[in-house]
Amino acid sequence: MQYIDITLSFEEKNTYKIKMLNWIKKFNIFCFLDNNEYEHTDPSFEWVAAVGATNSISINSFSDIQKISDFHLAYPGWLFGHFNYPSQQKDYIDFPAAFFYKPQMIIRSVGNSIQISSDTFSLHSIHDEINAQSSEIIAEQKKNISVQCRTSKEEYLETISHLKKHIQRGDCYEINYCIDFFAENTSIDPYYLFHCLSAISPNPFSAFYRLEDKYCICASPERFLKKTGNTLYSQPIKGTAKRIPADTAADQKSKEHLFESHKERAENVMVVDLVRNDMSRVCKPGSVFVNELFGIYSFPQVHQMISTIQGTVDENIPWVKIIEACYPMGSMTGAPKIKVLELIEKYESAPRGLFSGTIGYVTPDGNFDFNVVIRSMFYNNSLQRLSFKAGSGITFNSNAEQEYDECMAKASALMKILSEN
Numbered sequence: 001m002q003y004i005d006i007t008l009s010f011e012e013k014n015t016y017k018i019k020m021l022n023w024i025k026k027f028n029i030f031c032f033l034d035n036n037e038y039e040h041t042d043p044s045f046e047w048v049a050a051v052g053a054t055n056s057i058s059i060n061s062f063s064d065i066q067k068i069s070d071f072h073l074a075y076p077g078w079l080f081g082h083f084n085y086p087s088q089q090k091d092y093i094d095f096p097a098a099f100f101y102k103p104q105m106i107i108r109s110v111g112n113s114i115q116i117s118s119d120t121f122s123l124h125s126i127h128d129e130i131n132a133q134s135s136e137i138i139a140e141q142k143k144n145i146s147v148q149c150r151t152s153k154e155e156y157l158e159t160i161s162h163l164k165k166h167i168q169r170g171d172c173y174e175i176n177y178c179i180d181f182f183a184e185n186t187s188i189d190p191y192y193l194f195h196c197l198s199a200i201s202p203n204p205f206s207a208f209y210r211l212e213d214k215y216c217i218c219a220s221p222e223r224f225l226k227k228t229g230n231t232l233y234s235q236p237i238k239g240t241a242k243r244i245p246a247d248t249a250a251d252q253k254s255k256e257h258l259f260e261s262h263k264e265r266a267e268n269v270m271v272v273d274l275v276r277n278d279m280s281r282v283c284k285p286g287s288v289f290v291n292e293l294f295g296i297y298s299f300p301q302v303h304q305m306i307s308t309i310q311g312t313v314d315e316n317i318p319w320v321k322i323i324e325a326c327y328p329m330g331s332m333t334g335a336p337k338i339k340v341l342e343l344i345e346k347y348e349s350a351p352r353g354l355f356s357g358t359i360g361y362v363t364p365d366g367n368f369d370f371n372v373v374i375r376s377m378f379y380n381n382s383l384q385r386l387s388f389k390a391g392s393g394i395t396f397n398s399n400a401e402q403e404y405d406e407c408m409a410k411a412s413a414l415m416k417i418l419s420e421n
Contacts, residue, residue, distance in 0.1 A: 052104030178391030205371035239305025283311030
């Protein structure tokens with residue numbers, strides 16, 4: 001792709017990002033990824049927008065995943081897109097199992113400049129069109145946002161009891177169990193909701209993704225997989241504690257309690273072991289190691305326990321095969337993974353769809369970076385359906401009432417945004 005560099009000040013770049021979000025409204029396909037200036041995640045750019053599609057590939061079954069690899073061989077270069085969480089059930093929002101596209105335009109914020117790339121459109125015309133947009137995102141009219149939960153508290157507690165029996169029998173050690181919240185016959189402004197969610201929860205793997213009439217509004221703090229050269233690494237999150245911003249001492253105590261929690265450490269170690277096993281399938285023997293164990297990182301609403309696993313990947317393995325070997329991610333499933341996938345399919349009230357799936361990109365030289373789609377809302381404009389999910393890791397020592405409260409707390413943040421907008 002040809003490109004131009006436009007030098008802007010920090011304030012000008014923030015304004016440009018808002019203008020760019022207004023500009024992409026006219027496109028039916030786009031992927032906007034925002035690092036929100038978190039340096040500890042080793043970002044390749046501050047944000048990137050991949051707009052329009054010159055070519056694309058969609059599959060409805062993971063048995064067809066090889067078609068994505070074939071597509072990239074036929075159309076080399078940048079690719080952006082997603083993988084749904086694998087399920088036999090149809091997605092409520094109607095995202096396909098996977099979709100990837102070669103963008104018509106890429107706009108990146110890197111250092112002190114904006115880079116605009118395209119082989120299809122005039123680069124200066126793109127810049128002029130963006131610059132002509134409003135520097136404010138104004139909400140369009142909404143209607144009928146009445147959120148319901150598919151699982152009652154009684155049903156939730158009963159399910160946790162069943163899952164703990166599976167754990168007691170040795171079927172699994174830990175399982176991520178999620179419940180679904182939804183609204184029907186409703187209308188939202190996804191652009192304004194993403195703007196609001198980013199303002200109150202600016203996380204390093206945020207994404208705003210449109211595929212025709214379907215939207216994902218994502219404020220994820222978690223990376224699934226990143227490949228740079230021959231280095232592959234994953235950063236699973238398992239362990240959460242509330243922030244208490246009004247009380248510095250209490251906030252620090254909450255952070256320390258998370259680090260010292262035997263329960264959270266046990267869950268984190270289980271996921272680390274699972275990820276190490278997955279990565280060993282595609283990495284050189286003996287190269288996989290834990291770069292950081294039990295790292296505590298602070299985000300606007302919560303402290304998180306994050307571990308980093310690193311390995312050296314075999315350069316002859318296609319990127320799709322690397323994703324396939326490690327998918328779905330351990331932090332959103334459990335251990336052992338195959339049995340846990342069966343239990344999730346049996347006990348959860350609705351298919352996950354893109355929730356706990358992944359959105360990301362592949363570069364022309366074969367590097368890639370993919371997030372974990374959590375803290376997200378999903379919307380189908382044609383069906384007028386809204387959906388989001390909340391969950392937690394269940395072990396034998398889990399307190400069902402506390403796990404339910406954690407799910408409600410996670411859901412309340414998204415419901416608050418909907419009620420205020």
